[in-house]
Amino acid sequence: MKIISWNVNSVRARITNILDYIKQSNPDILFLQEIKTQDENFPYEDFEKRGYHSYVYGQKSYNGVAILSKSEIKSISKDFIVDDLKQSRIITGEIFLKKKKIELINVYVPNGNPVGTTKYDYKKNWLNKFISSIKKKLMKNSNLLIAGDFNIIPEEIDVYDFRRYENDALGKLEIRKKFRELLNLGFNDIYRLKNKDKQEYTFWDYFAGSWQKNYGMRIDHFLLTNNLIENIKSISINKKPRSMIKPSDHTPIELQIN
DNA sequence: ATGGCTGAGCTACTCAGA
Numbered sequence: 001m002k003i004i005s006w007n008v009n010s011v012r013a014r015i016t017n018i019l020d021y022i023k024q025s026n027p028d029i030l031f032l033q034e035i036k037t038q039d040e041n042f043p044y045e046d047f048e049k050r051g052y053h054s055y056v057y058g059q060k061s062y063n064g065v066a067i068l069s070k071s072e073i074k075s076i077s078k079d080f081i082v083d084d085l086k087q088s089r090i091i092t093g094e095i096f097l098k099k100k101k102i103e104l105i106n107v108y109v110p111n112g113n114p115v116g117t118t119k120y121d122y123k124k125n126w127l128n129k130f131i132s133s134i135k136k137k138l139m140k141n142s143n144l145l146i147a148g149d150f151n152i153i154p155e156e157i158d159v160y161d162f163r164r165y166e167n168d169a170l171g172k173l174e175i176r177k178k179f180r181e182l183l184n185l186g187f188n189d190i191y192r193l194k195n196k197d198k199q200e201y202t203f204w205d206y207f208a209g210s211w212q213k214n215y216g217m218r219i220d221h222f223l224l225t226n227n228l229i230e231n232i233k234s235i236s237i238n239k240k241p242r243s244m245i246k247p248s249d250h251t252p253i254e255l256q257i258n
Numbered sequence: 259a260t261g262g263c264t265g266a267g268c269t270a271c272t273c274a275g276a
Contacts, residue, residue: 009264009265009275010264010265010266012265012266013264013265013266034265034275036265036266037266060266060267061265061266061267061273061274062266062273062274062275111274111275111276112276113260113274113275113276114260119274151275151276164259165276168260168276169276170276203276205261205262205263205275205276206262206263206264206275207261207262207263207264208259208261208262208263209262210263217276219276246264249263249264249275249276
């Protein structure tokens with residue numbers, strides 16, 4: 001089974017790119033972040049024609065997440081945490097894999113910049129609530145798969161120039177510690193688990209020729225609980241969509257499990 | 259280099275992204 005996560009930076013502006021990518025990569029499940037549209041304007045028909053169910057938690061202009069799936073997904077939920085600002089950032093569902101019930105958690109973590117503002121505090125509080133909801137979920141199910149745009153650079157190796165981000169909301173130690181706190185609950189950063197020293201990125205800024213210069217960062221992740229490690233076949237970052245015309249600034253990360 | 263670009267909403271410009 002192929003599960004992919006991709007921050008598309010607007011599902012409507014990106015629709016041809018997404019449909020081309022689906023045709024090429026053929027995911028069973030696709031997590032989308034930053035769809036930037038309300039549910040009623042989501043392009044359900046485009047995906048239905050290609051054989052996908054769409055589960056959408058939209059928002060006007062900003063944020064918004066969705067799960068596309070070839071098979072029906074049960075127990076879809078949009079209230080994983082209480083979000084004070086009512087931003088659409090998490091959608092969850094359940095699938096079965098070899099008799100394991102797996103909780104799928106698609107996240108779009110707040111950016112948090114600039115540091116020292118209410119946006120940064122919102123990110124910290126959001127992460128605290130997220131971690132506490134994960135703890136609760138772990139008491140019911142030890143098979144969790146979290147994927148999405150975490151807006152966290154886990155370690156120095158995960159960005160082209162760490163010094164430029166050590167005081168940024170994506171790279172500050174305080175935020176990176178939240179990521180470690182999550183891992184310490186029994187999760188693995190699957191890309192790093194499978195690629196100990198590899199320096200690859202999932203995001204490149206639109207400006208300053210960042211893509212051409214490979215000034216990127218690894219901020220989109222798959223975190224799986226220890227129980228699911230035996231099911232992992234492969235994980236890879238697919239850079240091709242970032243090289244296309246009118247790209248998202250993020251590129252997909254692809255997980256094979258069976 | 260607190261943004262050089264891009265998208266949404268809207269129709270001139272702000273907000274947001276990372």
